[in-house]
Amino acid sequence: MRTERLVQRLLGLAAGCSVAVTLLIFGFMVILGLPLATGGTFFRMFTSAWLPHQGVYGIAPMVAGTLSIASLAVVFSVPVSLGCAALISVLGSGPLPALLHRLVRFMTGIPTVVYGFAGIFLLVPLVREWAGRGSGMCILSAALLLGVLIAPTMILFFSDSFASVPRTYLEAAEALGATPVQKLLHVVIPCSWRGLTSGVVLALGRAVGDTLIALMIAGNATAMPGSVLEPARTLTAHIALVVAADFDSLEFRTLFACGIILYLCTTVMVIFTRRIGAAWEQQRW
Amino acid sequence: MVTRLIDRSVTAFAWLSGLVLTASVVGLMGYVLIKGMGSLSPRLFFGNTAPLDALLLRRQVFDGIFPATVGTLTLVGLAIFIAMPIGIAAGIYMAEFATPRIQSVFGLFFDILAGIPSILVGLFGFSVALFFHHRVSDRIAPCLLISALSLAFLVLPYLIRTTQTALENLPRHVRVTAPALGASRLQTIIYVLLPQALSGIVSGVILSVGRCAEDTAVIMLTGVVATAGLPSSLLSSYEALPFFIYTISAQYADQAELMRGYGAAIVLLAVCALLFTLATLIRHRLADHLFYGTR
Amino acid sequence: MSAQPRFKIKVRNLFFSYGENVVLKDLTVDIPDRAITAVVGPSGRGKSTLLTLFNRLWEDIPTARMLGSVQIHLNGSHRDIYHRSCSLSDLRRSVGMVFQTPNPLPMSIYKNICFPLKLAGKSDRKQMMPAVETALRQACLWEEVKNRLREDARSLSGGQQQRLCMARALVLKPEVLLLDEPTSSLDAAATEIIEQLILSLRETCTIVMVSHDMAQVERVADRGLELSDGRVVLK
Numbered sequence: 001m002r003t004e005r006l007v008q009r010l011l012g013l014a015a016g017c018s019v020a021v022t023l024l025i026f027g028f029m030v031i032l033g034l035p036l037a038t039g040g041t042f043f044r045m046f047t048s049a050w051l052p053h054q055g056v057y058g059i060a061p062m063v064a065g066t067l068s069i070a071s072l073a074v075v076f077s078v079p080v081s082l083g084c085a086a087l088i089s090v091l092g093s094g095p096l097p098a099l100l101h102r103l104v105r106f107m108t109g110i111p112t113v114v115y116g117f118a119g120i121f122l123l124v125p126l127v128r129e130w131a132g133r134g135s136g137m138c139i140l141s142a143a144l145l146l147g148v149l150i151a152p153t154m155i156l157f158f159s160d161s162f163a164s165v166p167r168t169y170l171e172a173a174e175a176l177g178a179t180p181v182q183k184l185l186h187v188v189i190p191c192s193w194r195g196l197t198s199g200v201v202l203a204l205g206r207a208v209g210d211t212l213i214a215l216m217i218a219g220n221a222t223a224m225p226g227s228v229l230e231p232a233r234t235l236t237a238h239i240a241l242v243v244a245a246d247f248d249s250l251e252f253r254t255l256f257a258c259g260i261i262l263y264l265c266t267t268v269m270v271i272f273t274r275r276i277g278a279a280w281e282q283q284r285w
Numbered sequence: 286m287v288t289r290l291i292d293r294s295v296t297a298f299a300w301l302s303g304l305v306l307t308a309s310v311v312g313l314m315g316y317v318l319i320k321g322m323g324s325l326s327p328r329l330f331f332g333n334t335a336p337l338d339a340l341l342l343r344r345q346v347f348d349g350i351f352p353a354t355v356g357t358l359t360l361v362g363l364a365i366f367i368a369m370p371i372g373i374a375a376g377i378y379m380a381e382f383a384t385p386r387i388q389s390v391f392g393l394f395f396d397i398l399a400g401i402p403s404i405l406v407g408l409f410g411f412s413v414a415l416f417f418h419h420r421v422s423d424r425i426a427p428c429l430l431i432s433a434l435s436l437a438f439l440v441l442p443y444l445i446r447t448t449q450t451a452l453e454n455l456p457r458h459v460r461v462t463a464p465a466l467g468a469s470r471l472q473t474i475i476y477v478l479l480p481q482a483l484s485g486i487v488s489g490v491i492l493s494v495g496r497c498a499e500d501t502a503v504i505m506l507t508g509v510v511a512t513a514g515l516p517s518s519l520l521s522s523y524e525a526l527p528f529f530i531y532t533i534s535a536q537y538a539d540q541a542e543l544m545r546g547y548g549a550a551i552v553l554l555a556v557c558a559l560l561f562t563l564a565t566l567i568r569h570r571l572a573d574h575l576f577y578g579t580r
Numbered sequence: 581m582s583a584q585p586r587f588k589i590k591v592r593n594l595f596f597s598y599g600e601n602v603v604l605k606d607l608t609v610d611i612p613d614r615a616i617t618a619v620v621g622p623s624g625r626g627k628s629t630l631l632t633l634f635n636r637l638w639e640d641i642p643t644a645r646m647l648g649s650v651q652i653h654l655n656g657s658h659r660d661i662y663h664r665s666c667s668l669s670d671l672r673r674s675v676g677m678v679f680q681t682p683n684p685l686p687m688s689i690y691k692n693i694c695f696p697l698k699l700a701g702k703s704d705r706k707q708m709m710p711a712v713e714t715a716l717r718q719a720c721l722w723e724e725v726k727n728r729l730r731e732d733a734r735s736l737s738g739g740q741q742q743r744l745c746m747a748r749a750l751v752l753k754p755e756v757l758l759l760d761e762p763t764s765s766l767d768a769a770a771t772e773i774i775e776q777l778i779l780s781l782r783e784t785c786t787i788v789m790v791s792h793d794m795a796q797v798e799r800v801a802d803r804g805l806e807l808s809d810g811r812v813v814l815k
Contacts (some may be wrong), residue, residue, distance in 0.1 A: 004471045008382050014374035015383070018445060019391055021438050022398040025409045032412055083302025091299045100303050107310060109492075109561030111499030113527040114550045118313040120534045121320070148309045155306075181292040209402030211502035216534055236404045236502070243411060243506050259405050266400040274393065385642060461637055462683045466696040467673035467752065476695070477685060 026263055033256030045257055050222040057254045061224045063261070065139070065232035068225060069214055070207035072143035077151050078200060084151070085158030090184045101159070107152040116216035119145040124217065131229050137219035140228040146213045150203040157202060161195020162188050198273045205269045209262065211236040235262055314554065321547025329548040330354065345514050348541075350549045352515050356429075356523040359516055360504070361497040363433035364440065369490060372441050376448025376486075381474055399442035407506035410435030414507065427508035430519040435503045440493040447489025451482035488564040495560040499553065501527040526553045585653045588613040588756060588786040589634060594648035596629060598641070603629050606648075609805060609812045613653070616778065616787045618801035620794065625807045627790040628680075631758045634788065635675040636661065636668060654755060673700060676749030676785075677758040681765050682741035684733035684748075689725050692733045692744060696752050711751055718784070719747035720777050739770025746777065750784075757781065759789035763796065775800050 036045065048058025088101045123145055128136025165188050173187045189196070211234075214220075219231020220241060233241070235258040242255055331339045332348030339346045346352055379388060410431050417425040459481055463473040479486075509528040516523035526549055533546030589611040596604040603626035611617050619627045632638040633650055651658045654674050661671055673696070684692050693712045697703075712729075716722040721743045725736070733744055742762060749757060759778070763771040778800055781787060791797050797804050806813040 004469060007471055008378075011374045011378035011382060014371045015378040015391055015445075017371060018375045018398070018441050019394045021441065022394045025398075025401065025405060025438075028409055028412050028416075029405075079298075080302040080305055083299040084306055086295075087299040087303045091296055092303075097303070100307065103307060103310065105565070106558070106561060109495055109557050110310075110314070111527060111553050111557050113499065113501045113530045114317060114554050115313060117530050117534050117546065117550045118317045122313060122316045148306070148313070151306055179288070179292055181295045182288070184295070185291075205400055209400070209404075211402065211404040212531070216531065236402050239404050239408055240502065240505055243408070255408065259408055262402050262405055266402070267397050270393065270396045270400050274396065458679055458681055458683050460640075461679070462685060463695075463699065464640075465635065465637060465672060465677040465679075466699060466748065467669045467671075468699045469669050472699050476699070481686070 026260075029256045029259040029263065033253060033260060036250075036253050036257060045254060049224065052251060055250075057251055059235070059238065059254055059258055061222055062233050062235045062238045062258065064224060065214070065218065066208055066234040066236070068139050068228070068232065069142050069146060069218060069234055070204060072139065072228065073146035073150060073207045074200065074204050076143060076147035077154060077203065080147070081151050081154035081158060081199075081203075082196075084155045085162060086184055088155070089159040089162040090188055091180050104152045104155045108156070112149065112210065112212045113216075115145060115149055116212045119213070119217050134229055135219065135231070137217055137231050138229050139218060139225055139232050142214050142218035142232075143228070145217055146207050146210060149210065149213060150206045153206055154199045154203045157199030158192075158196060161192040161199070164195070165191045194276045198276050201269050201273050205266060208265055209236065211240055215240055317547060317550050317554070321544070321551045324544040324548035325551060329545060329552075342515065348545075350526065350529060350545060350552065352513065353524040353526045353529040353549065354552070355515050356509075356513075357498055357526045360429065360433055360436065360523065360525055361494055363429070363519075364436035364497045365490065365494055367433060368437035368440050368444055368493065371437075372444025372493075373448050373486060375441075376445045377452065377474065377479075379445060379449040380452035381470070381478070395442040395445050398438070399446070402502070403439055403500055404502040404506070406435050406439045407503040409438070410503065410507040424520065426520075427506070427522070428520045429508060429516050429523045432504045432507040432509065432523075435507050436497045436500060439500065439503055440496050443493050443496065444489055447492070448482070448486050451485025451489070452478055454485070455481055484567045484570055488568040491560050491564040491567070495557050495564075498560070499527055499557055501531055504528055505531070584613055585658070586613065587611060588653050589788070590651040590658065591633075592649045592651070594633070594646070594650065596626065596633065596638075596646050597644070599643040604807075605809070605811060607812055611786065611788060612803065613786050614782065615802040616782055616789065616800055618797040618804045619788065619790045619807060620792070620797055620804055621807040623792060627807055628760050630807065631677065631760050631788060631790055634661075634756065634758055635672050635677055637672075637677065652756065669700075673752045674754050675756040675758065676752065676754035678742070678745050678749050678760065678762050680761045682738060682745050684736070684741050684744055686732070686734060688730050689733045689736070689744060690729040693748050693751050696748060700752065715747040715751035718750050718781070719743045720773065720780075721747055737770070739766050739773060742766060742770070742774060743777065746774075750781075754785055756786045756788065759787065761790050761792065764792070771796075 045058050045060075046063065047060055048056055050056070050058055050061055084100060084104065088097045088104075092100075119141065124136040124141050126136075127138065127141045127144075128134065131138075131140075169187050169191060170183060173183045178186065214232075214234040215237040218234065218237065220233045220237055221231040222233055223230075225232040239255050239258055242251060327336050328349065330336070330349045330351045331346055332351075334344050334346045334349065334351075338344040339349075339351050379391060383391065411427060413434075414425060414427045414431045455478060459477065460473075463477045468476065504525055505528055508522050509525050510522045511524070511528070511532045513522045513524050530546055530549050530553065533542060533549070537543040537546060587610040591607055591609045591611075594604055594607040595602070596607075607630075619630055621627055629638060633646065634652065638644050638646070646662075650661050652661050652671075652675065653659075654671075659666060685695060687695070690712060693715055694708055697708060697711060702708075713722060713726075716725065721740060724740060725744075733741065736744060742765075746762075762778075763774050766774065775796065778787060778789070782802075789801070791801075
């Protein structure tokens with residue numbers, strides 16, 4: 001009985017440590033970023049440009065870069081993912097959809113850096129030729145590649161929630177003579193909108209959080225991007241680039257502001273998806 | 286008539302989506318494979334150094350990916366060594382001991398840890414190294430140990446979740462077997478639940494290994510460098526495959542170096558594919574086990 | 581040892597619910613010693629729940645609540661099994677249970693039977709073999725498996741697996757044996773063997789079984805309890 005309690009304590013300690021790490025990551029960023037807030041530059045930072053030579057360290061262009069690349073990636077990826085998920089779980093027949101399912105699962109294991117590497121030497125030249133100007137390293141290229149990267153997250157989530165639609169509903173629709181497409185449009189999709197929303201939010205989170213694709217493909221310019229064919233820098237890439245350059249300066253401190261934004265974004269998305277999930281659980285009972 | 290049109294176009298769209306996705310992935314990966322296939326040889330790893338000399342650490346390798354491969358292996362080994370006991374223990378706690386309230390609160394934190402961009406974990410590792418550099422000893426800088434710790438934090442939530450789900454998914458009739466025979470909670474976990482959930486847990490560990498091996502964002506802030514040779518101690522900087530691929534893509538001196546980049550990309554892809562297949566196979570065996578085994 | 585009591589189990593004013601759903605209401609019943617008591621009634625009326633009340637196996641279900649008392653005559657006196665002084669492990673070693681679906685563990689036949697001994701901390705290898713043989717003989721399985729004790733228990737047929745589970749419950753020499761629809765997943769031939777087995781165990785322990793098969797209850801049980809609206813009707 002005493003060993004049992006000891007083991008329980010040890011296991012609880014491991015769980016507690018893991019929670020502590022999560023809090024510590026946030027705590028470190030707040031403490032190291034705090035001088036910004038007391039210096040009064042904290043809020044100006046979100047609206048001004050990045051002009052290190054003039055001593056202005058605004059991160060507005062990076063916020064814009066992150067938002068445009070991530071949202072564009074999701075816009076590209078949602079329809080394709082929806083189509084693939086529908087093919088896998090409702091519309092498709094024969095061996096091909098099963099193969100596609102396997103490919104999608106395999107995609108989750110492909111290293112991001114390999115995507116980026118292939119993107120630089122294959123996708124970037126294509127975009128450059130198509131656009132007819134610039135280096136090809138731009139928001140569009142990054143968003144296209146990121147769209148491929150986040151697709152499996154969505155497809156797997158979508159097809160799982162399609163599969164969890166109660167069989168009785170499907171049978172009812174079938175008995176009324178619905179075609180597979182009608183089943184999809186009138187039964188499956190309406191019944192699984194919670195799963196669909198969660199999937200999109202999760203994929204958006206992945207797109208916002210990804211560092212490598214943007215760092216390798218988007219061109220990393222610090223100017224405010226004007227169109228999708230211009231280069232941009234994301235918050236994540238900004239963190240990677242500035243750390244590599246400098247150690248203890250105001251410039252470096254702005255990274256923690258970037259970090260706090262990203263952390264809070266994640267937290268909001270996680271809480272949102274959990275809420276949806278919780279409501280969904282309740283509905284099932 | 287309209288129905289048929291909708292039917293046709295939706296179906297066509299679905300097939301088209303599948304085609305687009307397959308084409309992009311096969312195109313991207315196929316491009317790397319075709320371009321890089323020619324560079325796959327012992328020379329890719331060892332350059333002009335004799336393989337045996339390099340393996341026995343008699344001579345350093347300068348123009349091959351051997352140091353990066355060794356760096357990645359060491360790094361992954363260390364990170365998993367740190368993360369595995371904590372992750373599995375926390376997973377067991379969550380599944381078997383935690384009250385529903387703790388489950389939901391802790392679960393929220395683990396979801397956040399799993400969701401935050403990996404670069405933030407890297408930034409955390411970097412800040413910690415900086416903190417210790419100023420406060421404790423100036424010998425501490427971003428290094429192999431800091432990278433391994435940060436990667437461990439990165440995969441911790443995956444390990445916890447896979448362990449927790451593997452345990453929670455055990456059917457009730459498996460769960461009550463041992464208690465009905467007078468087993469204590471601990472005995473039930475050790476003799477029945479963990480063995481039955483083992484394949485799920487192991488495949489989670491393997492997927493975490495893959496995650497550690499492919500991650501670039503964390504290590505680029507915490508001590509990886511372009512040329513360091515083999516890591517000499519836990520506190521030294523090191524090379525790693527994904528970072529090598531990243532640097533080559535950003536700046537390559539000549540065609541030979543670029544070809545090494547392709548080669549390294551194929552090696553990393555192969556390693557991750559292998560780990561992924563292994564994890565899938567083990568998980569399938571788990572399904573068989575539960576399905577045919579205990580009926 | 582004191583004289584054997586007339587009633588092995590005494591249930592007093594028992595209420596039991598899962599969340600909002602009240603399963604047992606003010607249940608008071610006595611279960612006679614060395615006899616086979618069958619609990620019958622339509623499904624979903626708390627028959628299996630009643631069994632798990634006797635070995636406290638319901639306790640890990642989050643929403644379950646219980647009021648009232650259950651006393652079982654163990655080691656010579658009636659004890660409240662929900663009292664703090666009552667060890668859960670000891671209780672479950674004296675009150676064995678066999679489930680609806682056979683649940684052999686993924687190990688050899690021999691190890692399956694030894695498992696409860698190992699849990700109880702009895703690791704003397706010399707005593708293991710006789711104990712295993714006795715239990716398997718009691719469960720009428722010895723002749724069929726004596727030459728294949730090292731084989732995986734899951735290679736046995738369904739009926740054999742269920743008898744293995746009976747043997748596994750019997751190896752600890754329980755005073756009470758709870759059977760939750762032990763034949764519901766078996767064919768007619770296997771069911772008959774299990775029924776013979778249950779009858780042969782009547783002299784060794786008090787048996788409480790759940791069954792939905794009235795004919796089976798007629799064949800096997802000394803006494804039937806019918807649960808209706810959370811209360812008991814004697815048959």
